[in-house]
Amino acid sequence: MKNYDALLNDLVPKKFGRRGNIWVIFLVIVIIIGLIAYIDQIIKGQIVTNMRDYALWGIYISNFVFFVATSFVGSVTVAILRLTNNQWRTPLVRIAEIITLASIVMAGLTIMIDMGRPDRLLNLFLYARLQSPITWDVIIIPTTIALSFLLLYFPLLPDLAILKKHYEKVKPKLSKWYGKLSFNWNGSKAQKAIQEKSIRIIAVLIIPVSIILQTIDAWLFSTTYRIGWDSTNMGAYFISGAFVAGLGALVTMVYIIRRVRGLENYITDYHFDKLGKFLGLACLTYLYFNINEYLIPIFTAPVEEDIHLNSLVFGEWAPLFWFAQIVGLLLPLIILLFKNGRKPFPMFIVGLMVVLGSWWKRYIIVIPTLLHPFLPIEGVPESWHHYFPSIHEWLITFATLAMALLIITLLVRFLPVIPIQRTADEKQLKRISKNTES
Amino acid sequence: MKENNKNSRRKFLDKGLKLGIATTIGAIGLSKISGKLSAKNKNSNGEKMELMTTDGKLIQVDSSEVIEVTHHHEDDKKYNVREGMPNRKFVMVIDLAKCKNALKCVSACNKHHYITGENAWLKVHKMQESKDTAPYWMPRTCMHCDQPACVTVCPVDATFKRRDGLVLIDNERCIGCRFCMAACPYSIRVFNWSEPAQGDMSEITMHMDMENENPSIEYAGVPSRKGTPDKCDFCPHMIKNNELPHCVTACPNGVFYFGDKYEDTVTNGEETLRLSKLLEDKAGYRLMEELGTAPSVYYLPPVDRLVDFEDGLENYKEYESVEKPEES
Numbered sequence: 001m002k003n004y005d006a007l008l009n010d011l012v013p014k015k016f017g018r019r020g021n022i023w024v025i026f027l028v029i030v031i032i033i034g035l036i037a038y039i040d041q042i043i044k045g046q047i048v049t050n051m052r053d054y055a056l057w058g059i060y061i062s063n064f065v066f067f068v069a070t071s072f073v074g075s076v077t078v079a080i081l082r083l084t085n086n087q088w089r090t091p092l093v094r095i096a097e098i099i100t101l102a103s104i105v106m107a108g109l110t111i112m113i114d115m116g117r118p119d120r121l122l123n124l125f126l127y128a129r130l131q132s133p134i135t136w137d138v139i140i141i142p143t144t145i146a147l148s149f150l151l152l153y154f155p156l157l158p159d160l161a162i163l164k165k166h167y168e169k170v171k172p173k174l175s176k177w178y179g180k181l182s183f184n185w186n187g188s189k190a191q192k193a194i195q196e197k198s199i200r201i202i203a204v205l206i207i208p209v210s211i212i213l214q215t216i217d218a219w220l221f222s223t224t225y226r227i228g229w230d231s232t233n234m235g236a237y238f239i240s241g242a243f244v245a246g247l248g249a250l251v252t253m254v255y256i257i258r259r260v261r262g263l264e265n266y267i268t269d270y271h272f273d274k275l276g277k278f279l280g281l282a283c284l285t286y287l288y289f290n291i292n293e294y295l296i297p298i299f300t301a302p303v304e305e306d307i308h309l310n311s312l313v314f315g316e317w318a319p320l321f322w323f324a325q326i327v328g329l330l331l332p333l334i335i336l337l338f339k340n341g342r343k344p345f346p347m348f349i350v351g352l353m354v355v356l357g358s359w360w361k362r363y364i365i366v367i368p369t370l371l372h373p374f375l376p377i378e379g380v381p382e383s384w385h386h387y388f389p390s391i392h393e394w395l396i397t398f399a400t401l402a403m404a405l406l407i408i409t410l411l412v413r414f415l416p417v418i419p420i421q422r423t424a425d426e427k428q429l430k431r432i433s434k435n436t437e438s
Numbered sequence: 439m440k441e442n443n444k445n446s447r448r449k450f451l452d453k454g455l456k457l458g459i460a461t462t463i464g465a466i467g468l469s470k471i472s473g474k475l476s477a478k479n480k481n482s483n484g485e486k487m488e489l490m491t492t493d494g495k496l497i498q499v500d501s502s503e504v505i506e507v508t509h510h511h512e513d514d515k516k517y518n519v520r521e522g523m524p525n526r527k528f529v530m531v532i533d534l535a536k537c538k539n540a541l542k543c544v545s546a547c548n549k550h551h552y553i554t555g556e557n558a559w560l561k562v563h564k565m566q567e568s569k570d571t572a573p574y575w576m577p578r579t580c581m582h583c584d585q586p587a588c589v590t591v592c593p594v595d596a597t598f599k600r601r602d603g604l605v606l607i608d609n610e611r612c613i614g615c616r617f618c619m620a621a622c623p624y625s626i627r628v629f630n631w632s633e634p635a636q637g638d639m640s641e642i643t644m645h646m647d648m649e650n651e652n653p654s655i656e657y658a659g660v661p662s663r664k665g666t667p668d669k670c671d672f673c674p675h676m677i678k679n680n681e682l683p684h685c686v687t688a689c690p691n692g693v694f695y696f697g698d699k700y701e702d703t704v705t706n707g708e709e710t711l712r713l714s715k716l717l718e719d720k721a722g723y724r725l726m727e728e729l730g731t732a733p734s735v736y737y738l739p740p741v742d743r744l745v746d747f748e749d750g751l752e753n754y755k756e757y758e759s760v761e762k763p764e765e766s
Contacts, residue, residue: 116614
């Protein structure tokens with residue numbers, strides 16, 4: 001019983017320390033600055049961005065694609081590892097679920113920032129046309145938001161009941177909230193059966209839904225005639241990219257949360273090793289699709305595509321392109337091959353590299369293509385031949401990233417980041433089996 | 439026993455339902471057939487009528503069989519902005535051999551559509567396929583494709599294809615996602631990144647123009663709206679009055695021909711030609727035919743040119759398409 005108390009003490013949500021408070025204030029400030037920039041954008045129009053008639057999409061769209069990609073982690077770790085019965089997932093799943101929910105919510109918000117007429121948002125429903133990939137997005141994003149919320153919420157029920165009990169005397173108000181949210185969970189057999197079944201259904205559902213989400217995201221590009229987008233490789237390429245980006249985000253978050261919350265006993269080297277191998281697999285898959293996307297066209301590329309590829313590999317875009325390929329993919333892959341590379345701290349660095357590389361990779365996918373149209377860019381100001389985000393775009397983008405981090409931070413603050421009930425169950429199970437063995 | 443009872447009742451209900459449906463369908467079918475059968479011999483009064491078939495044969499028909507054709511002419515003639523003009527299919531032919539980059543088309547287009555932004559709807563590209571081939575000037579309007587990529591991807595039906603071939607934009611509905619701009623392989627669409635600086639002038643002129651009509655998307659893109667795209671509209675406001683688009687009439691070299699594919703004629707204001715013959719004689723082609731967008735704009739290759747390519751160079755401005763008013 002003492003063991004259980006210690007476990008509970010370790011895993012219940014903790015109040016922010018000084019560092020936590022500063023962090024939240026910092027995020028809120030970034031968000032407010034971004035909000036001001038966005039209001040300015042609404043008043044003046046998107047002239048405040050550096051998007052113009054040729055670079056007609058910019059950092060908002062690439063950032064949107066990034067959010068969509070990181071949201072893939074929930075379905076990968078939770079659903080796939082669950083269905084394949086990988087026990088090492090236990091302390092990681094909730095963090096993955098939180099990242100998924102935060103990213104997909106932010107993806108939905110980010111795409112709206114890109115709209116020239118956000119005041120006409122309702123037209124998307126009033127005049128919806130099913131043949132447009134944007135309408136597919138309008139359908140799939142809310143679906144994913146709902147599913148990833150349930151995927152986070154259902155496994156939480158027992159823990160919420162535990163928290164209710166835990167705070168009963170210390171903080172009656174908080175305890176009441178947890179109680180309400182736990183839907184009077186009492187751990188009875190009937191409740192457990194329903195919960196178990198629901199989770200299983202959601203876990204099965206979320207796999208096709210997130211694959212569809214990633215694919216539709218890819219189709220936003222591949223349904224156009226543009227060089228570099230008009231490719232049958234896009235769907236699979238995006239899914240594998242999301243696999244990498246999502247796991248990268250997960251590794252980074254797991255490391256930070258483990259350190260801040262002092263969970264070294266629960267998330268051990270063993271878990272990082274497993275995660276590292278998983279991320280390595282993801283990188284290999286992504287490498288395969290990158291070869292398909294960039295290397296193979298060399299043989300048959302028509303003139304326009306040749307110009308495009310050349311500018312990526314050797315020209316104007318080469319620094320970013322190689323940064324994304326080397327820092328975001330090749331180096332992590334090499335590091336992950338070594339056992340020492342899969343230790344917590346190196347993994348944290350790898351995670352950061354992957355996330356950064358993935359972010360810029362989306363930029364490289366979206367923008368260069370737009371600046372290589374079939375007909376020459378003529379009769380427009382010199383600056384329209386190039387694109388780099390304006391201050392407004394950076395401020396708004398940072399605000400969206402900060403908002404995602406704030407959602408994650410708050411969820412980590414109020415929810416047990418490691419499932420309490422499950423961990424307790426598993427530990428007890430182990431003890432019993434040990435007893436019988438000896 | 440109870441179970442059995444339930445089952446048999448279910449079966450009975452099921453069968454009854456199926457039988458009911460079958461009877462209803464049968465009854466409807468029978469009544470229809472019998473109706474037809476009885477109609478044939480009903481009012482036969484023996485009077486015959488002589489009629490001419492479409493291939494010119496005279497035939498006799500019992501007069502009771504003759505039913506007057508109801509014409510939907512009124513419906514057909516009624517002009518609907520989203521439907522377009524009935525029984526028309528507008529096309530344009532651009533003769534590259536004649537173009538010498540006089541840019542009168544561009545300035546006329548800019549003037550009449552109140553284009554004040556940086557990016558004109560109509561542009562003249564300086565083209566050269568490769569170092570070894572001859573350079574030429576290529577005016578580029580909207581292609582008004584029959585398989586328009588922009589229309590396919592629009593999530594709210596703000597850009598639409600009319601029966602008369604025009605692709606237009608309802609900029610009161612557009613949400614500004616710019617997917618149409620990304621989808622267009624000809625990069626013809628332009629966007630109003632800020633409040634268009636058309637000023638009160640354009641609004642006033644618009645209202646004068648439309649005094650007797652409701653403001654409509656026939657004036658697609660005019661006046662422009664912030665946060666929505668614009669593009670070449672084939673001047674529906676001119677076509678409707680049986681006039682030629684502004685670029686056609688403005689061109690001093692007769693480069694642009696405009697007309698109706700069904701009538702098989704195009705005109706540049708000076709000469710009227712048979713479209714099919716013109717395209718055949720001069721090897722007309724369409725831009726990026728291989729994409730399958732089926733444009734309504736045809737090009738005639740730049741052969742037997744009357745003017746030197748270099749003559750156009752003095753007008754060539756890489757970075758400017760809309761003449762700015764002199765700043766005072």
